[in-house]
Amino acid sequence: MDFAFTEDQQTITQAARDMLLETCTPAGLRKMLEQNQALDAARWATITEMGLPGMLAPEAAGGLGLGLSDFIAIAEAAGYAGLPEPLVELAGVAVPLLAEFHDDRGWLARAAAGEIIAVGHAANPFVTDADIAAALLLGHGNEVHLLAPEAVVLTRQESVDPFRRLFRVDWAPGPETRVAASWGLTAERGALFAAAQMIGLGQRCIDLGVAYAKDRNQFGKPIGSYQAVKHLLASAQVKIEFARPVVYAAAAELDLASLPARARAAHAKIAAGEAADLAARSALQVFGAMGMTWEVDLHFFLKRALALKFAWGTPALHRGTVLSRITSLATGPDATFAAELAR
Amino acid sequence: MKLEYTDEQRAFRAEVRKWMAENVPAEPLASFDLTREGFEAHRLWERKLNDGRWGMVTWPEALGGRNLDLIRWLIFEEEYYRAGAPTRVNQNGIFLLGPTMMEFGTEEQKSRFLPRMAAGEDIWAQAWSEPGAGSDLAGVSATATLDGDHYILNGQKIWSSRAVFADWAFGLFRAPGSERHKGMSLVLFPLDAPGVTRRPIARMDGELVFAEIFLDDVRVPVANRLGDEGQGWNVCMATAGFERGLLLRSPARYQVAASKLVALYEAHKQDLPASMGERVAQNWMDAEAYALAIYAMCSRLNAGGKIGPESSTNKIFWSEMDIAMTQTALEILGPRAELMPQAPDAGDVGDWLEDYIFALAGPIYAGSNEIQRNIIAERMLGLPRG
Numbered sequence: 001m002d003f004a005f006t007e008d009q010q011t012i013t014q015a016a017r018d019m020l021l022e023t024c025t026p027a028g029l030r031k032m033l034e035q036n037q038a039l040d041a042a043r044w045a046t047i048t049e050m051g052l053p054g055m056l057a058p059e060a061a062g063g064l065g066l067g068l069s070d071f072i073a074i075a076e077a078a079g080y081a082g083l084p085e086p087l088v089e090l091a092g093v094a095v096p097l098l099a100e101f102h103d104d105r106g107w108l109a110r111a112a113a114g115e116i117i118a119v120g121h122a123a124n125p126f127v128t129d130a131d132i133a134a135a136l137l138l139g140h141g142n143e144v145h146l147l148a149p150e151a152v153v154l155t156r157q158e159s160v161d162p163f164r165r166l167f168r169v170d171w172a173p174g175p176e177t178r179v180a181a182s183w184g185l186t187a188e189r190g191a192l193f194a195a196a197q198m199i200g201l202g203q204r205c206i207d208l209g210v211a212y213a214k215d216r217n218q219f220g221k222p223i224g225s226y227q228a229v230k231h232l233l234a235s236a237q238v239k240i241e242f243a244r245p246v247v248y249a250a251a252a253e254l255d256l257a258s259l260p261a262r263a264r265a266a267h268a269k270i271a272a273g274e275a276a277d278l279a280a281r282s283a284l285q286v287f288g289a290m291g292m293t294w295e296v297d298l299h300f301f302l303k304r305a306l307a308l309k310f311a312w313g314t315p316a317l318h319r320g321t322v323l324s325r326i327t328s329l330a331t332g333p334d335a336t337f338a339a340e341l342a343r
Numbered sequence: 344m345k346l347e348y349t350d351e352q353r354a355f356r357a358e359v360r361k362w363m364a365e366n367v368p369a370e371p372l373a374s375f376d377l378t379r380e381g382f383e384a385h386r387l388w389e390r391k392l393n394d395g396r397w398g399m400v401t402w403p404e405a406l407g408g409r410n411l412d413l414i415r416w417l418i419f420e421e422e423y424y425r426a427g428a429p430t431r432v433n434q435n436g437i438f439l440l441g442p443t444m445m446e447f448g449t450e451e452q453k454s455r456f457l458p459r460m461a462a463g464e465d466i467w468a469q470a471w472s473e474p475g476a477g478s479d480l481a482g483v484s485a486t487a488t489l490d491g492d493h494y495i496l497n498g499q500k501i502w503s504s505r506a507v508f509a510d511w512a513f514g515l516f517r518a519p520g521s522e523r524h525k526g527m528s529l530v531l532f533p534l535d536a537p538g539v540t541r542r543p544i545a546r547m548d549g550e551l552v553f554a555e556i557f558l559d560d561v562r563v564p565v566a567n568r569l570g571d572e573g574q575g576w577n578v579c580m581a582t583a584g585f586e587r588g589l590l591l592r593s594p595a596r597y598q599v600a601a602s603k604l605v606a607l608y609e610a611h612k613q614d615l616p617a618s619m620g621e622r623v624a625q626n627w628m629d630a631e632a633y634a635l636a637i638y639a640m641c642s643r644l645n646a647g648g649k650i651g652p653e654s655s656t657n658k659i660f661w662s663e664m665d666i667a668m669t670q671t672a673l674e675i676l677g678p679r680a681e682l683m684p685q686a687p688d689a690g691d692v693g694d695w696l697e698d699y700i701f702a703l704a705g706p707i708y709a710g711s712n713e714i715q716r717n718i719i720a721e722r723m724l725g726l727p728r729g
Contacts, residue, residue, distance in 0.1 A: 001352060230716060231716040234716035234723075238656045246628075335636050
């Protein structure tokens with residue numbers, strides 16, 4: 001029993017986090033919007049050179065052969081940075097799904113090398129980044145189909161988060177497009193990595209609020225010296241502190257695929273969503289009217305958190321999973337860990 | 344990262360489970376906060392635990408412990424709560440003063456006090472708060488006046504849990520004329536010393552859970568001071584870290600309560616609206632989240648880390664969780680929520696009402712949650728002091 005990241009995990013996370021924070025700044029995000037850019041080519045090249053898209057792909061496919069726990073804190077850092085590129089969806093959702101196929105038609109290696117694969121799971125009827133995808137994985141009943149971009153028709157659906165470029169995808173399934181009979185744990189991985197991003201987003205909102213509260217003076221003092229302001233931010237930090245370990249545990253347990261493991265991912269999604277929501281609203285309150293403006297950067301993170309809270313299953317759906325776990329399986333202090341329940 | 348026990352850890356769990364099955368009293372002991380008999384029954388239980396070397400498994404073997412790491416301590420606590428074993432009457436001693444003494448005490452103090460503490464021979468109370476010094480603990484005014492190789496203690500302490508029947512107290516005093524954080528010392532004194540008067544304070548439900556302590560020229564040797572002269576504040580803050588952050592509230596307590604809540608919900612499900620299931624699920628998730636956070640914290644401490652401001656986030660979380668969980672249980676009980684267990688039609692109300700009343704104090708004791716939020720804001724987030 002050791003609930004801590006290894007030194008290797010910390011090293012690779014730190015390197016990825018440093019790169020993301022250095023290259024992905026709010027000023028940079030604004031520039032991308034002005035230029036109507038979907039993807040920062042230089043940053044994506046760096047992300048690919050670091051091998052991040054293929055972290056979870058087997059080494060035989062050019063990946064790093066790592067597990068969910070190795071990527072979870074990088075997904076958190078991507079949230080913290082407000083990363084517009086689909087690294088988390090590619091590395092955390094598309095790649096593990098492709099790796100489960102009997103025949104990936106060469107796409108696993110291409111995804112691991114940074115080619116974008118859009119994922120149209122039933123939980124998310126609007127497909128992100130479908131316009132820049134080299135291929136699309138789409139659902140037909142329980143089946144997974146692989147489509148080329150020229151075989152689909154895209155209709156843009158504007159999101160409140162301008163970096164979430166959503167599309168309705170019209171397409172026709174055929175025997176030649178079918179690649180798998182089921183989605184496996186795709187929905188759970190989607191929820192897990194959305195949760196990790198929301199932890200990062202929430203922390204970013206708090207950090208922005210803290211910086212502003214130190215700087216902004218009212219009644220002759222920084223507003224951050226008043227307890228009413230302190231307690232708003234402290235309460236949000238408590239929410240994050242008790243959501244983050246759930247997210248990390250879910251990453252460590254999800255491969256077991258059992259109900260306790262899936263309920264943990266559901267819990268992670270619920271808890272991270274609530275934490276990010278409280279953090280964003282608390283930071284907004286600290287910023288006051290300025291927080292409602294386009295000028296202040298907070299909205300980049302608030303809007304991403306808003307979108308992710310309802311992507312990959314709503315909180316209500318995930319509560320149902322948790323409820324079925326606690327009413328059908330043992331609970332209590334010796335029933336915490338999914339691996340022990342599987343014995 | 345490995346969220347799985349080793350075979351040795353599983354064997355340890357089995358060993359604890361077996362001992363608890365053979366030794367935990369079949370009937371709950373009488374309250375230690377109402378009568379001397381109930382208190383002494385709990386002291387005997389402490390002695391039994393110590394005889395089995397289960398008193399404090401993390402302590403060195405020379406002091407009756409097993410020198411185990413914090414993961415094993417968590418496993419011990421899990422089995423302790425699973426077995427429904429009695430509440431530790433000496434929790435102020437073993438969970439608060441004990442670790443503090445190991446860090447700050449002299450060898451003489453350790454060998455004099457710790458084995459007796461472990462054996463339940465000395466039951467300890469905390470004597471920090473005063474009528475005029477609650478959240479502002481640095482405002483204590485009780486004095487320790489040096490007189491040769493003795494201190495003369497004077498003043499009034501309040502809200503001391505277990506102090507009605509306890510044997511010893513660890514108190515925060517200041518040198519006469521000193522101010523605020525400077526000039527404080529932590530001094531140990533026997534509660535039956537001449538000049539000590541104890542007055543029980545009845546809680547809203549009638550239990551005598553705490554007491555006032557009046558000190559009138561109480562003489563204790565200077566050797567009873569824990570830590571250096573004038574270092575009392577720092578010693579207390581270390582104790583407070585253990586109190587809020589880890590030892591006082593191990594996660595098993597809440598996980599067992601969550602299990603009972605799930606059982607209560609299942610028993611009454613057919614009469615309840617569907618939304619109640621979501622509440623129960625939320626309470627269970629909170630207990631799991633607390634357990635996971637503590638496992639992560641213990642993993643970090645095992646690797647050599649120190650308890651930091653997360654003791655404040657922990658304290659806020661467990662105190663709010665406790666209230667939320669007991670409130671859900673009371674709502675499931677509905678019109679029977681207010682019934683005392685002895686009411687003829689109380690049925691399966693169990694201890695939920697008493698647990699709720701106790702939970703209400705959670706955001707107040709061990710440093711109010713408002714103070715904890717200040718600590719988080721200033722020490723974790725770096726906001727300026729007011």
